[in-house]
Amino acid sequence: MKGARENQLLHVLHLEVPFETAQQAQIASKVLTPDPILKPQDFHVQYSCKHSVLHLDFESIDDRVLRVGVSSVIESVKTILETIDEFK
Amino acid sequence: MVNLNKVPPRHRKQYYLALGLEGSANKLGVGIIKHPLLPQHADSDLSHHCELQILANIRDTYVTPPGEGFLPRDTARHHRNWAVRLVKKALQEAGIKDPTDLDTICFTQGPGMGAPLHSVVVMARTLSLLWDVPLVGVNHCVGHIEMGREITKAENPVVLYVSGGNTQVIAYSENRYRIFGETLDIAIGNCLDRFARTLKIPNEPSPGYNIEQLALKCTNKDQLVELPYTVKGMDLSMSGILGYVDSLAKDLFNKNTKNKLLFDPQTGQQLVTVADLCYSLQENLFAMLVEITERAMAHVNSNQVLIVGGVGCNVRLQEMMASMCRDRSNGQVHATDERFCIDNGVMIAQAGLLQYRMGDAVQDIADTVVTQKFRTDEVYVAWRE
């Protein structure tokens, strides 16, 4: 830490995506977790499961970075939904 | 000697089944393969004699309009939107009713374009968790090499890997595919593709193929347009040649009669056609490749060459390489056809299944993060002596 003012991630979005089962939601969470998205000092996302619903908590330095990060993650969620739907 | 049967097939099968997913550039490939369980694999060096059966080889290419290249964002969109449909088609073609029977799901971990690679790995991970099938991350170049070895049965050749994204001369030594020579700037496929854009020729089926066809139409083969020849020791550089040939093309289109190479200074008559430029460019670039390949062959005392990667489909390149090999104690050049020299999922399955059989499966999903840079020699080639 350089001692400079720490960037605060004050632009936040909370997204909820329902699945059919808790197992499916957990699969989604595991698939999404490994990948870094954008610079960690500018953007952060946390995944969690409540029963069969996937919760995504995004925090960002501004609206522009938030939009890019959120849309990118949603693209991955749509792939996961389509894959589970076809191959479960 | 190596034991390729170290990890037995799952569920007591007498064969291995692997699904391979490729998406590092603009081709999305899904392959399904089968390796029989063979006793001779228990203690030998036969990783290029797998008795490979290809159960499905599906591919869809993202093609841009003439004059345009493919950018990561749209390429990733193409892969995302087609991935599930292609896997479904591959499973149907392979007759696999129960995908939980697969031994492994192999995916390209790198090198390549970040967003497209990522689109594919998201689906690979999901399938792995749904079906409870282990994942294997594969180096794209090693995929090409192993496919080339299995199809051609070449015995320890020097490998020339030439594609849109890569240009390397590789030789196997002590469990590594070592890079003996490579491009110092751009890949040869990239050079050809960008020239194709300058000429605004179609990208369907591929820009390189269309350059090759144009070159065949050259009627002036005896009068090569002189281009810079930039071999540097074991390596080569191509960006200067591209810049120069691009400027020649522009002068041709703009009818810049001041260019004495292109237009007769007295009459202003055009001396050089687009076909001539394509021909000369190929001859020049390929001669450079032949030179650095030959240098590597001398180093490792080999007279066999295996050409892999999309540019390997080029018949002229194969001819020039064959000619050089024949002059070297009657050596041979080996190449595969467009089913396999162009990026595909089967090659990823082939290399991945060899890795899997040697015990290299993903233990932690965090290890499946894709990477744009992944050197060929980073892979430990456990399946060879």
Added chain:
Amino acid sequence: MSEVSATYSSPEVEKQLFTVDSSLNRYNTTNGSTTGPSAYVLQAGQIDKDKPAEAKLNNDGEPTFLSKVRMQLTGLQDDINEYLTHRMETAKNKKLKQDDELRIKTEIDKLLDGGEEDDSDEDNTK
């Protein structure tokens, strides 16, 4: 069935809710308006052959649960993208407006403090 939803907040916005209205076409398509091909390929004449796959249908010809979620998410994604783009533009205009006001104020000050006609009157500017 539970539906896709989202909530946004920032230093300027206390809470903005995003919900799905299943009667609207926007939430019943897999092809989002903000997730099409890049402008540059469309301008070069590209015809989009790579749209997302259609919704999967069950035996009754209805979209499956997960397909419905995918379509709702597609619509919500468009909502979020458009909302954040709008916020970015508002912020940009506000900044432009601020820059404009600052520029005008500086020009007025210069005018009031004189120094317009005389080249030699350098000391009059504050």
